[in-house]
Amino acid sequence: MEMSHIAANAKPSATLALNAQAKRMVREGQDVVPLALGEPDFDTPEHICQAAHRAIEAGYTRYTPAAGMPELREAIAAKLRDENELDYAPEQVIVCNGAKQALYMLMLCLVEEGDDVLLPAPYWVSYAAQARFCGARPVAVDTTGNDLRLTADLLQDAVTAASRLLVLNSPSNPTGVVLTGDELRGILDVAARHDLWVISDEVYEKLIYDEAVHVSPAGFGDEALERVITVNAVSKTYAMTGWRIGYAAGPQQVIKAATSIQSNTTSAPNTIAQKATITALTGTQEPVAEMRDAFDKRRRLVVDGLNEIPGVRCVMPEGAFYVFPDCSDLMGRSINGRAIENSLQLCEALLEEALIALTPGSAFGAEGYVRLSYAASTEEIEKALERFVEFVDRLEG
Numbered sequence: 001m002e003m004s005h006i007a008a009n010a011k012p013s014a015t016l017a018l019n020a021q022a023k024r025m026v027r028e029g030q031d032v033v034p035l036a037l038g039e040p041d042f043d044t045p046e047h048i049c050q051a052a053h054r055a056i057e058a059g060y061t062r063y064t065p066a067a068g069m070p071e072l073r074e075a076i077a078a079k080l081r082d083e084n085e086l087d088y089a090p091e092q093v094i095v096c097n098g099a100k101q102a103l104y105m106l107m108l109c110l111v112e113e114g115d116d117v118l119l120p121a122p123y124w125v126s127y128a129a130q131a132r133f134c135g136a137r138p139v140a141v142d143t144t145g146n147d148l149r150l151t152a153d154l155l156q157d158a159v160t161a162a163s164r165l166l167v168l169n170s171p172s173n174p175t176g177v178v179l180t181g182d183e184l185r186g187i188l189d190v191a192a193r194h195d196l197w198v199i200s201d202e203v204y205e206k207l208i209y210d211e212a213v214h215v216s217p218a219g220f221g222d223e224a225l226e227r228v229i230t231v232n233a234v235s236k237t238y239a240m241t242g243w244r245i246g247y248a249a250g251p252q253q254v255i256k257a258a259t260s261i262q263s264n265t266t267s268a269p270n271t272i273a274q275k276a277t278i279t280a281l282t283g284t285q286e287p288v289a290e291m292r293d294a295f296d297k298r299r300r301l302v303v304d305g306l307n308e309i310p311g312v313r314c315v316m317p318e319g320a321f322y323v324f325p326d327c328s329d330l331m332g333r334s335i336n337g338r339a340i341e342n343s344l345q346l347c348e349a350l351l352e353e354a355l356i357a358l359t360p361g362s363a364f365g366a367e368g369y370v371r372l373s374y375a376a377s378t379e380e381i382e383k384a385l386e387r388f389v390e391f392v393d394r395l396e397g
C-alpha cells in the first residue's frame with residue numbers, strides 16, 4: 001500500500017534525530033553535554049504553575065471556543081497593543097498548540113502547490129518542512145555572506161513570480177540575529193512591492209541583549225497590519241515549552257480561516273494551559289528578566305570561549321539563546337580515522353568523540369556552521385568548551 005506523497009517525503013527533524021542519539025548515549029551512562037535542543041533549562045515560574053492548579057480546582061476542564069478562551073484572546077490583544085504597538089481586536093487572535101501549530105495553520109491558509117515560501121537562511125528547520133506539507137516550495141535566501149542578516153536587497157534578488165510568503169524570525173533561531181527597525185522596514189517595502197504575505201515569528205522577542213530592540217513589523221502601518229501575521233508563544237519567554245500555548249494575530253479573514261482549520265483538526269489547546277497563560281501574560285514579568293540575565297551571562301561565556309578555539313568563528317548574537325559559529329575551517333580534517341566533510345559529520349564526531357551534542361548548520365540551510373544552544377548551566381557550557389578545545393587539538397589534516 002502506498003502512503004501519500006507528503007507522508008512518503010516526511011522526514012523527522014534533523015535536530016530531533018541527533019538529539020535522540022544524544023539521549024540514548026545519556027541513558028547508556030555517557031556524560032554527554034546537551035547543547036542541541038531549543039528549550040530553556042529553567043522551570044516554569046511558580047505563580048504560573050499555581051494558576052494551573054487553581055484552574056483545575058475551579059473546573060476549567062472542558063473545551064473552550066476553537067480560537068481559544070475569550071479572556072485569553074483579550075489578554076493577548078492587550079499584550080500586543082501595550083508591548084508591541086499592534087492594534088489587533090481579540091477576534092483577530094487565535095490561540096494554538098504552540099507557535100509551531102500556529103505557523104503550520106497559517107501556511108495552510110496562505111500557500112499551496114506552485115507557491116514559493118521565502119526563508120532567510122539560516123532558518124528554523126520546521127518552516128521548510130511545513131511549507132512542503134502544504135505542497136509549497138521552501139526557497140532559502142542566503143544571508144551567510146552578510147553576517148547572517150537579511151537585507152531588502154537580498155530579498156529583492158530572491159523574489160520570483162512564484163514567491164507568495166516570507167517568513168521572518170527576529171530574534172532568530174538559529175543565529176540570534178535581531179533585525180533593526182530600519183532593516184525590517186526595507187524588507188517590508190520589498191514584500192509590499194511584490195505583494196507577499198509575511199509571517200513574523202517573534203517567539204524569542206523577550207530574549208534580547210545589549211542595545212538590541214525588538215520591532216514587530218506588523219506595526220509599520222495599516223498596510224503592514226493587512227500583510228503581516230504576528231506569531232508568538234509563551235514557550236520560550238516563560239519556560240513553558242511543554243504547556244503548548246502559542247498564538248497568531250493578523251487580518252480577520254486569515255484568523256477566521258485558521259480557526260476553521262483548528263476547529264476541525266486539533267480544537268483549541270488545553271484549557272488549563274490557556275488559563276495559566278493569562279497569568280503568564282498579565283502577572284509579574286520578574287522571572288522573565290531573571291532568565292534573560294542568566295542567558296546574557298552564558299552568551300558572553302560561550303562566544304568568548306568559542307572564539308578562542310582555532311578554526312571556529314562566532315559572532316556575538318543579540319537575541320534568543322543560540323550561537324551559530326562558522327566552523328568551515330574544520331571541514332576537510334579528520335579525527336580517529338573519521339573524515340569531517342560537512343556540519344553533520346562534525347556534529348556526529350563531536351557527539352561520539354567529545355560527548356557534546358550540537359546541531360549541524362545544514363539542518364538550518366547553512367553548511368559549515370553548527371548551532372549551540374546555551375540554554376544550559378554555566379558548568380555544562382564550560383565543560384563543553386573544554387571538550388571542544390581538546391577535540392580540535394586531536395584533529396588531523
Ligand SMILES: Cc1ncc(COP(=O)(O)O)c(C=O)c1O
Nearest residue numbers: 038098099100124173233235246
Ligand atoms: C523560531 C521558532 N519558532 C517556533 C518555535 C516553536 O515554538 P512552540 O514550542 O511554541 O511551538 C520554535 C521552537 O523551537 C522556534 O525556535
